[in-house]
Amino acid sequence: MDLLTPLFARHGLLAVALAVLLEQLGAPLPSTPVLLLAGVESAAREGFALRSFAAAALAAMAANLLWFWAGRRLGRRVLDTLCRISISPDSCVRQNEASFARRGVLTLVIAKFVPGLSILAPPLAGALGMRWSRFALWNLLGSALWAGVAIGVGRAFHGQIDTLLRALGQLGGVALALALAALALYIGWRLWRRLRVRRELDRFERLAPAEVMALLASSPQDVVLVDVRATSPGLPLASRIPGARHLDLGALGTSSLEGWPPAGHFITYCACPNDASAVRAAQWLRGQGRPARVLKGGIDAWTQAGLALENV
Structure with missing residues (x-):
C-alpha cells in the first residue's frame, strides 16, 4: 500500500476523473490502472471507493455525452475521423454497427469492456438517431458497471496488486523496457495488419x-x-x-x-x-x-x- 504515491493519496479523485475523462475523449491513455489503484487506496480509506466510483462514472458520462452530441450533429463524418486515426480504421465502424444491430442499446452497457467499442459507441449512437434520454440512461448504466468492476477488483486484490507493484519497483528500468517493447510489438503488428487489410480493400x-x-x-x-x-x-x-x-x-x-x-x-x-x-x-x-x-x-x-x- 505504501507504494501508492503521496500525490495519488492526496489527489486520487482528481486523478481518477482526469484519467477517465481523457481516455473517453479519445486519448490513448488507459484509465483502468488508475481505477485499480483507486480500489487499492479504498482498502485503507473509508468512503474512497464510493467517491472514486462517482468521479469515474460522471467523468465517463461527460465525455460520452460530448461524443454523442458530435455524432448527432456531424453524423458519420465524426466516425470517419475517429476511424482514420484508429489502428484498425477499416473495421471499427463495421464492428460497432454490427454490435448495435445484434445487441441494440445493450451495446452501450458492454462498450467500455470492449477495446475500440468504447470510443465509437457514443458517436455511433448519435449518428444512428438514438434519443438522448435513452442514450444517457443506458450509457450511465454501462459507465457505472465498468467503473464499479475496476474499482471492486482493485479493492478485492489490493494485497496482490501491492505485491506486484513492489516487484515492478525492484525491477526498475528493466520492467519499463519490457513494457515498452511489448507495446511496440503490439502496435507494429496492428499497423502491419492495417496495411494488409487496406491493400485487400483497394484491390x-x-x-x-x-x-x-x-x-x-x-x-x-x-x-x-x-x-x-x-x-x-x-x-x-x-x-x-x-x-x-x-x-x-x-x-x-x-x-x-x-x-x-x-x-x-x-x-x-x-x-x-x-x-x-x-x-x-x-x-x-x-x-x-x-x-x-x-x-x-x-x-x-x-x-x-x-x-x-x-x-x-
Missing part, C-alpha cells in the same frame, strides 16, 4: 454512382442493390437507395439468399471508411456464387452525386 472492384446508374438504365431487372448498413428495431434506417435489399453483416453465417435473384449484378454499399463493410458483404456474396461489386463511396457518394433516396 476490390468498385463502381462509381454514375456507372451504377448506367447499369440500372440498361437492365434494371438484373441489378440488385444490397444495403449492408447496421440496423435494429430500436435503430432503424431512415432511407436507402431505391429498391435496395438489406443484408445483415452480423448474421452472414446464418444468412440465406432464398428469394433473391439467382444472377445479375449485385452491388453492395455501406456508409463506412474505405467501403469496408460493403467489400466484406461482396466477398461473401461471391462465395455464394453471386457476382458482386461495390458502390464506391457508399450511400454518401450516391447522395453527393445528386441521386435520389427512398424512405424505408
Whole structure:
C-alpha cells in the first residue's frame, strides 16, 4: 500500500476523473490502472471507493455525452475521423454497427469492456438517431458497471496488486523496457495488419454512382442493390437507395439468399471508411456464387452525386 504515491493519496479523485475523462475523449491513455489503484487506496480509506466510483462514472458520462452530441450533429463524418486515426480504421465502424444491430442499446452497457467499442459507441449512437434520454440512461448504466468492476477488483486484490507493484519497483528500468517493447510489438503488428487489410480493400472492384446508374438504365431487372448498413428495431434506417435489399453483416453465417435473384449484378454499399463493410458483404456474396461489386463511396457518394433516396 505504501507504494501508492503521496500525490495519488492526496489527489486520487482528481486523478481518477482526469484519467477517465481523457481516455473517453479519445486519448490513448488507459484509465483502468488508475481505477485499480483507486480500489487499492479504498482498502485503507473509508468512503474512497464510493467517491472514486462517482468521479469515474460522471467523468465517463461527460465525455460520452460530448461524443454523442458530435455524432448527432456531424453524423458519420465524426466516425470517419475517429476511424482514420484508429489502428484498425477499416473495421471499427463495421464492428460497432454490427454490435448495435445484434445487441441494440445493450451495446452501450458492454462498450467500455470492449477495446475500440468504447470510443465509437457514443458517436455511433448519435449518428444512428438514438434519443438522448435513452442514450444517457443506458450509457450511465454501462459507465457505472465498468467503473464499479475496476474499482471492486482493485479493492478485492489490493494485497496482490501491492505485491506486484513492489516487484515492478525492484525491477526498475528493466520492467519499463519490457513494457515498452511489448507495446511496440503490439502496435507494429496492428499497423502491419492495417496495411494488409487496406491493400485487400483497394484491390476490390468498385463502381462509381454514375456507372451504377448506367447499369440500372440498361437492365434494371438484373441489378440488385444490397444495403449492408447496421440496423435494429430500436435503430432503424431512415432511407436507402431505391429498391435496395438489406443484408445483415452480423448474421452472414446464418444468412440465406432464398428469394433473391439467382444472377445479375449485385452491388453492395455501406456508409463506412474505405467501403469496408460493403467489400466484406461482396466477398461473401461471391462465395455464394453471386457476382458482386461495390458502390464506391457508399450511400454518401450516391447522395453527393445528386441521386435520389427512398424512405424505408
